[in-house]
Amino acid sequence: MEPLYLVVGIVLLIAGFVDILWTTLWVDGGSGPLSGRLTTGVWHALRTVTGEHNKALSLAGPLILTLTLAMWIGVIWIGWTFVFASYPLALVNTHTGGTADWAGRFYYVAYTMFTDGNGDYTPVYGGDVWEIASALTTATGMAFVTLGVSYVLTVLGAVSDKRSFASTVTGLGHRSEALVRTSWDGEDFQGLDLTLETLASDLSTLAEQHKAYPILHYYHSEKDDRASAVAVPIFDDALAIFEYGIPDDRSLDPAIIENGRSSARSYVETLDTAFIDPAEEVPPSPDLDRLREDDIPTVSDEAFADELEELTEHRRHLLGVVRADAWEWPPVEE
Numbered sequence: 001m002e003p004l005y006l007v008v009g010i011v012l013l014i015a016g017f018v019d020i021l022w023t024t025l026w027v028d029g030g031s032g033p034l035s036g037r038l039t040t041g042v043w044h045a046l047r048t049v050t051g052e053h054n055k056a057l058s059l060a061g062p063l064i065l066t067l068t069l070a071m072w073i074g075v076i077w078i079g080w081t082f083v084f085a086s087y088p089l090a091l092v093n094t095h096t097g098g099t100a101d102w103a104g105r106f107y108y109v110a111y112t113m114f115t116d117g118n119g120d121y122t123p124v125y126g127g128d129v130w131e132i133a134s135a136l137t138t139a140t141g142m143a144f145v146t147l148g149v150s151y152v153l154t155v156l157g158a159v160s161d162k163r164s165f166a167s168t169v170t171g172l173g174h175r176s177e178a179l180v181r182t183s184w185d186g187e188d189f190q191g192l193d194l195t196l197e198t199l200a201s202d203l204s205t206l207a208e209q210h211k212a213y214p215i216l217h218y219y220h221s222e223k224d225d226r227a228s229a230v231a232v233p234i235f236d237d238a239l240a241i242f243e244y245g246i247p248d249d250r251s252l253d254p255a256i257i258e259n260g261r262s263s264a265r266s267y268v269e270t271l272d273t274a275f276i277d278p279a280e281e282v283p284p285s286p287d288l289d290r291l292r293e294d295d296i297p298t299v300s301d302e303a304f305a306d307e308l309e310e311l312t313e314h315r316r317h318l319l320g321v322v323r324a325d326a327w328e329w330p331p332v333e334e
Helices: 003-025 033-050 060-085 102-114 128-172 176-182 192-212 214-218 228-245 254-274 301-324
Strands: 091-093 121-123
Touching: 003 033, 003 060, 003 128, 033 060, 033 214, 060 102, 060 128, 060 214, 091 102, 102 121, 102 128, 121 128, 128 176, 128 192, 128 214, 128 228, 176 228, 192 214, 192 228, 192 254, 228 254, 228 301, 254 301
Parallel strands: none
Antiparallel strands: 091 121
16 A cells, blocks of 8 residues: 555545636636636746737637646546555456556546546456445546536637627727717717616626636737727726716716626626736826817816726726736727
8 A cells, every 4th residue: 555645646636626616616716726827827928928919819718728628637637546556456457467557547547537448457356445436536537527518618608708798899989988979979978878788787797707717817819809808998988987077967877887887896806816916007097188079078187087086996907907918008099
């Protein structure tokens, strides 16, 4: 008996199971301890190696997801191999009758995890413990496949949702001021209420998806008009303009604005689960002169700046999201 091998195997199995269950089933937990560090490590390495080239970074999400699945397989696979290695006579070769070496144990665990086995190796005769261990190996393999497939499908669905949200926002304007101008008809902001309500609902869903699956932060879009990290600040700054930059008698329903702001705050709360830090500086404020060019009524720049002060911390967090996704703070000049 090799107690050290048994301990190493059990520790690896526990670490793998905890990380898988944490990442795939714990909605409020974010990424597990292992997958979370793998995710941020790969992302930072890619940014360094590729020089933040958008085409290359667009491969980050699929690569991270693949490496996460491979890590889970590897940890469980190696863990069970060490468990069977803890007792030299645990497995025997059905053809020669000899005990399995390291390669044989590694091979046995692999086909036991993902198939019903092929009979080349078998638990030692009368070894009830090793027969049970073999059954557990198969069970963990099947559980991993089920959770892994469900996780992949859920993440890919959420990626489509975040890109759809970004496309809708940037379709209204690539700057917050442009979004505000889009609906101005010379008298009021006609028809924008329903659009903002829909966007707020979509952003709230997106925030929950990011909280449950922080890997979404690293699905980088090749173009900024499909990047939620760009779209959320545009949307949030547009709401700030409506709340603080437009006189109350010409602005939108305060309930609609607050609903949107609440969704943006929920999105910002996902930063902790993705190991994203707020920026040290505050991003540039929206330019009200762009609205005045279209004769849109605004408050003074001084009054707007004073009100915007209370959003300083919130906007620093949003700038952190933008930079973590290798973009610059909006706006992009049109």
